[in-house]
Amino acid sequence: MEKRERGRERETLDVTSDSVEANDGEARQRWRSEAAIETRDSNGEARQRREQTIEREKESERDFAMRERGDEEEKKKSPKVSLEKRLVEEVRKHETLIIVGETGSGKTTQLPQFLFNAGFCCNGEVIGITEPRRVAAVSVAKRVAEECSVEVGQKVGYSIRFDDMTSSSTRIKYMTDGLLLREALLDPYLSRYSVIIIDEAHERTLHTDVLLGLLKNVQLTRSHTSGQLCNYGNMKANSGIICMNENNAQRSSLQKRCQNTKYPPLKLIIMSASLDAKGFSEYFGGARAVHVQGRQYPIEIFYTHHPESDYIDAVLITIFQDMDEVELEGPLKEKAWRRTHLHRLWGVILATNIAETSVTIPGIKYVIDPGLVKVRSYNPCTGIESLVIVPISKGQALQRSGRAGREGPGKCYRLYPEVEFGKLLNSTVPEIKRCNLSNIILQLKALGIDDIIGFDFMEKPSRASIAKSLEELFLLGALTDDYKLSDPVGKQMTGLPLDPIYSKALILASDFNCMEEMLITVAMLSVESIFYAPQEKLEEARGARIKFSSIEGDHQTLLNVYRAASEFLEKIKTTGSKDKIAGKSLFKWCRDNFINSRSLRQARDIHSQIRGQIENMSLRVASCGDDMVQFRRCLAASFFLNAALKQPDGSYRTLTSSQTVQIHPSSVLFRSKPDCIIFNELVRTNVNYIRNITRIDPLWLAELAPQYYAAQD
DNA sequence: GAGCACTGC
Numbered sequence A: 001m002e003k004r005e006r007g008r009e010r011e012t013l014d015v016t017s018d019s020v021e022a023n024d025g026e027a028r029q030r031w032r033s034e035a036a037i038e039t040r041d042s043n044g045e046a047r048q049r050r051e052q053t054i055e056r057e058k059e060s061e062r063d064f065a066m067r068e069r070g071d072e073e074e075k076k077k078s079p080k081v082s083l084e085k086r087l088v089e090e091v092r093k094h095e096t097l098i099i100v101g102e103t104g105s106g107k108t109t110q111l112p113q114f115l116f117n118a119g120f121c122c123n124g125e126v127i128g129i130t131e132p133r134r135v136a137a138v139s140v141a142k143r144v145a146e147e148c149s150v151e152v153g154q155k156v157g158y159s160i161r162f163d164d165m166t167s168s169s170t171r172i173k174y175m176t177d178g179l180l181l182r183e184a185l186l187d188p189y190l191s192r193y194s195v196i197i198i199d200e201a202h203e204r205t206l207h208t209d210v211l212l213g214l215l216k217n218v219q220l221t222r223s224h225t226s227g228q229l230c231n232y233g234n235m236k237a238n239s240g241i242i243c244m245n246e247n248n249a250q251r252s253s254l255q256k257r258c259q260n261t262k263y264p265p266l267k268l269i270i271m272s273a274s275l276d277a278k279g280f281s282e283y284f285g286g287a288r289a290v291h292v293q294g295r296q297y298p299i300e301i302f303y304t305h306h307p308e309s310d311y312i313d314a315v316l317i318t319i320f321q322d323m324d325e326v327e328l329e330g331p332l333k334e335k336a337w338r339r340t341h342l343h344r345l346w347g348v349i350l351a352t353n354i355a356e357t358s359v360t361i362p363g364i365k366y367v368i369d370p371g372l373v374k375v376r377s378y379n380p381c382t383g384i385e386s387l388v389i390v391p392i393s394k395g396q397a398l399q400r401s402g403r404a405g406r407e408g409p410g411k412c413y414r415l416y417p418e419v420e421f422g423k424l425l426n427s428t429v430p431e432i433k434r435c436n437l438s439n440i441i442l443q444l445k446a447l448g449i450d451d452i453i454g455f456d457f458m459e460k461p462s463r464a465s466i467a468k469s470l471e472e473l474f475l476l477g478a479l480t481d482d483y484k485l486s487d488p489v490g491k492q493m494t495g496l497p498l499d500p501i502y503s504k505a506l507i508l509a510s511d512f513n514c515m516e517e518m519l520i521t522v523a524m525l526s527v528e529s530i531f532y533a534p535q536e537k538l539e540e541a542r543g544a545r546i547k548f549s550s551i552e553g554d555h556q557t558l559l560n561v562y563r564a565a566s567e568f569l570e571k572i573k574t575t576g577s578k579d580k581i582a583g584k585s586l587f588k589w590c591r592d593n594f595i596n597s598r599s600l601r602q603a604r605d606i607h608s609q610i611r612g613q614i615e616n617m618s619l620r621v622a623s624c625g626d627d628m629v630q631f632r633r634c635l636a637a638s639f640f641l642n643a644a645l646k647q648p649d650g651s652y653r654t655l656t657s658s659q660t661v662q663i664h665p666s667s668v669l670f671r672s673k674p675d676c677i678i679f680n681e682l683v684r685t686n687v688n689y690i691r692n693i694t695r696i697d698p699l700w701l702a703e704l705a706p707q708y709y710a711a712q713d
Numbered sequence B: 001g002a003g004c005a006c007t008g009c
Helices: A009-013 A025-042 A046-062 A072-077 A083-093 A107-117 A134-147 A177-186 A206-225 A231-239 A244-258 A277-283 A311-322 A330-337 A394-405 A418-423 A438-446 A463-475 A489-494 A500-511 A515-525 A535-546 A554-574 A579-592 A597-615 A628-638 A698-704
Strands: A002-005 A065-068 A096-101 A126-131 A156-160 A163-165 A172-176 A193-198 A267-272 A288-293 A299-303 A366-369 A372-379 A384-391 A410-414 A643-646 A652-654 A660-663 A676-684 A688-695
Touching: A083 A107, A083 A288, A096 A107, A096 A277, A107 A126, A107 A134, A107 A172, A107 A193, A107 A267, A126 A134, A126 A177, A134 A156, A134 A172, A172 A177, A177 A206, A177 A438, A193 A206, A206 A267, A206 A438, A267 A277, A277 A288, A299 A394, A311 A366, A366 A394, A394 A410, A438 A463, A438 A489, A438 A500, A463 A500, A489 A500, A500 A515, A500 A628, A515 A554, A515 A597, A515 A628, A554 A579, A554 A597, A554 A628, A554 A688, A579 A597, A628 A688, A628 A698
Parallel strands: A096 A267, A096 A288, A126 A172, A126 A193, A156 A172, A193 A267, A299 A410, A366 A410, A384 A676, A660 A688
Antiparallel strands: A002 A299, A065 A288, A156 A163, A372 A384, A643 A652, A643 A676, A652 A660, A676 A688
């Protein structure tokens, strides 16, 4: 191992420029106190350090320091002002503010409270904060409510799918980014909000990226209706950037819908943790970026001399060679070398990238980073999704090492040479560049944004990817000949929180008289692996599954599982069991039948949500009873883009893209191999596997999807 | 006869 001490990790995090310095007294004070703690560390006074850490943790919540870029003159003028005042002032002065805040800076919990106290909600407006994950939205809201001494759902609340803890008195609202996007469909100007804060923007989730483009437009529109101009609105007009026309078109579409209503300007705050501040600032026309200093202890970084071919071995070697504090008994150590019992080692936690951001595990001192990540990739030409292992980005490497310095000084062992670190991309490839865009394009169309290619994305998805999704939406009938949202089909589809192809299946089910069946089917298709097969009980699990299997395919099999669970629950309830008891019984039923109870619960939630929405759409909710041919015909009419024919060698060939695919061994049709099938998932592992499959009559395709198949034959 | 990072509406 080659040691490279990089000192304070946050210095490498400092995106703002060389001129950035800790300019305020609080920050300098903090720095010294950290140094003092380090000294005690080296004397080995661990307990004292721990107490200090806890003390500091409490302090840092309300007392975080800020550094800022440029404005030396301004800095000299301003005496020591409290961080709260300065941040509020920054927000007042700038329409859009980029805040680069390190982990532990308290920005997510504190800033909304500062803004509330400064009167940003005085006319009943709401401060909205988006998070990429549900768990973050909920936990942060709970903490802030506690800090404000209010009940969650009063002044402070959260809203995520299936769980809305807000009320008319909510002023600080945490939510998932996807939910705010849905909200924009109902209220395109987001008129309830005076401030919107996009947290964890560096993660560049699909929803965050779309929100950024959308919010930029909303902000411009609102500043126009209120007679004010955004900074970057002026800049764009002056600099003659080529997208100006499209932006104007998008804005005027919003303005038309705005009618004569006047909205106050929308303040936008983008919070990011890594090297991307410049990109965000440029995207928002040179928006101001400030740096909020977090609490981070020094982390020593180690690199290997050479690339590691077997990183599991490298991890084990690292654990035993370099970490004295992992105390192991001889036999356990032996077992660890045989790899199988690694998880039994006290003090060793194997984590996926969930530990990069979502979960903070207390007590982490050492991080071993193999430098790899498994990401989803999508090929727009073939429509095939796959999971590939790729090198992480510098940002991710910093996130990973940063986990070692939350409570005290730490060490990070990177299982790659330092020269490799230099070659890593600064940040992760945004999700929008590596996924199917159909759903997001449908939502943009619903917002009146017709020119998707011209839409001002922070990073544009490829033309091929946009074209593929537009074609898919057109073939599903969601778009008209000139690629506008169709009425009623397209409009109905935007109202449903499902993949467009599943929304279409529901709309068609109304005509095929099988809405009851299709509601259950798409709910079950919207969750992961309903069946659960532990390695040691493989045979038992298979036996349990036969009870539900349908020779027609996986869709009817899923339907059978859902109905069996519902019947079981009904029976329990008729015996007078309370909900809680019934829930427990269902859990046991799932275990006995090798069903993943979490997935089933999700499917039941989705079912009740979409059922409610369908009922509001004046679509016919009926059951086809025993006439399952109707149901399969409806599947064929809905999923005709995913049809495949059997080849002489037992493989299948997809009709739309001529890919050779195999039925996944988990399918009930794995052995029977019918001649013609439709499927829902195409995933590449070693070979191209299709999953969730139903047998159909090939003649149905030309009959039920003439827009695609009649012209071809 | 496979092999499943992580999210979200």
